[in-house]
Amino acid sequence: MDPRISRRDWLRGTALAALGLGLGPRLRLGAQELDRPPPEGRHINLAGNENPFGPAPAVVQAILRAAPQSSRYPFREEYVLKELLAQKEGVTIDHIVLGNGCDELLALAAAAFLGPGSSLIAADPTYFQITDYADKLGAEIRRIEHRLDTLQHDLPAMAAAVDGTTRLVYVCNPDNPSGTILPPDVVAAFCREVAPRAPVFVDEVYLDLQDDPVAQTQVALVKQRLPVIVGRSFSKLHGLAGHRIGYVVTTPELATALSHRQMSSVNYLGVAAARASLFETTFHAWSLRKIREGRARFCTLLDELDLRYVPSHGNFVFHRTGIPMADFQATMKERGFLVGWPHAPAARYPDWCRVSIGTDDEMKQYAVAMRDVFRRPAA
């Protein structure tokens, strides 16, 4: 069964669509309307690496059922979710730490291991959460430029940068914003070499967008008791970014170190949603297919417009525009789109942009804007 249909049926069934408010179709911008920017807050958002295909219908139902219980702290529910995750990952529950998205866990790892006089090794560019928090803590951040030919992490150079001050190493695989991935055996060899000297945080939030995440994950290293922290999220494949649920799989020792720094807990409805979502594999297969189709179409457009990019393994594509990033963002905002990410562009990529893959409709509209900006009318 096509999950699109059941979802629409479900929405119709519950008449949520009839509510109108807040559920109306997002502003549709036709080519003829592109001359006028939409009001603030009504842009098509291709800046967040969110999954517009959203959570499965069954997940939405689970949230509805749980909503009246949201006056309760989710202590017991958290425990049940952790048990399910432990089962899924093939570890015991003391290997799992839940967080407000993987972002919280990245910050906790920084807080647990870094401070003045210590150093963090990370690729340049890469995802900014752990480096941002390390910076606040006064740690030294050693940014190791990625390979300029492939935009992949330069793991040998990263390993060479480890010294006596290094307390944490960050590997984002697949990487954000480049979208590149490293073969699992290469990452594993790196971890085996480096982890005995400093824990390695392997951020796998985009890994479940691959065909074979089980074959690619580094969880096996955790099972071998190596000090490796594998980060995961419900924000990407599961389409639950708004609920802020992520987790790590790590050794019980490191799990304790992270939990000690934890300042809050996850939320009740997020836990209910995540629990339900774990069983929605058919929906996720559909959602993943949609993301990949959208990504492939966007890459075809980039080829046509002769804009350089690297093949992406995430729900986003990093590509050259030849236009300074702030100008390109402003140009696209005028046309109704938010693109890029909430940071200054990497020094080497002042004219590259990261674009998240939206719905088919959103991407069609974005293609019109791209052609307009790059002056290549459709053939």
Added chain:
Amino acid sequence: MLSSPHLNRRDWLKSTGAVVASLAVASQFTSAKLRAQHEADRSARRAEPARISGNENPYGPSQMAIMAMMQALEGTYRYPGAETRKLIDLIAAKEGVKPENVVMGVGSGEILEVYGLWLGQQKGEVVTVSPGYSQMTRTMETLGSKIISVPLNDALEHDLDAMASKVGANTKCVYVCNPNNPTGTIVNAAKLKAFAIEVSKKAPVFIDEAYLECCDDFAGNTMVGLVAEGHNVAVARTFSKVYGLAGQRIGYGIMPAAMAEEVRKYSTGSLNLLGVVAATASLEDATYVEETRLKIKAERDKLCALLKELGRKYAEPNGNFVFFQTGMPIKTFQEKMLAENVQVGRPFPPLLDWCRISIGSPDEMTMAHAALKKVFAA
């Protein structure tokens, strides 16, 4: 529609089509699978103990909050951005401060922690009471700060004079939980105001008002005005208590802008969309707080009457809980109550023959009353 804070809730529900939605949800119930699930859920809930241990509020969330969450469901694949900014603006307007004075937290617990992280690194002293709420002071202690605990007075209230006498050159923070947790007592507003103005000249005064909306006179007791007046004071609030949204983890602090900027740096959390829209709708629900406060007060009064009847001493409650002397070790009392399917509060040293009972639903309180009568029958 949502922007009118004075909208009557019934009108609001009607206008958003809640009636249509609830009918439609009910129609889903025709599925045998859902009926079975519903029955299983209800049976499971009936067999559960009365959980009156966590100071949760079973009267919440506001119906407007639930509706707001339902409406936001379609957008939960998104990170909250604009929604959070709107909530901050609403909070600032309600508190009479600017958005830059507002620090959002994953519950007010996160506010206590980040504040503690910020000040704890200075490795000075923090003045608080015993027994009191220790989330912030413990954070400071782990960073090498020293906790100076001032005993509560005989009525289990803050002894502000004694606290003031402990404030010295090395004091980095003074923490006042008002109403106090676990005792539920409140400090005289005029005295607290004078205390805060005076003491905050030497060290920041942090006033934790997580339970203040449950007391009889919120407006007369809140110290948030001191922040707007420019004093070195921070006030924390939460949506977990009177607003009944503990599960969605939204709290905030109001403090001087420069302090807010420092404190925010330490935050590791991130707010969830449904919590944010629920909190926003709760603030827009003009009648919810007063209705809920009265429901809590009614059950609290009944519990106090029973405790009096059973000859139990209790502290004057102003929150959604009552702290009373059991005359037996707390562990023993917990076990006796659990045998009656009632889960009561944790130990609060040094008062280890006292217990904190949270105000639960009327059903839960009926169970609690019966259990208390049985435990204290002999």
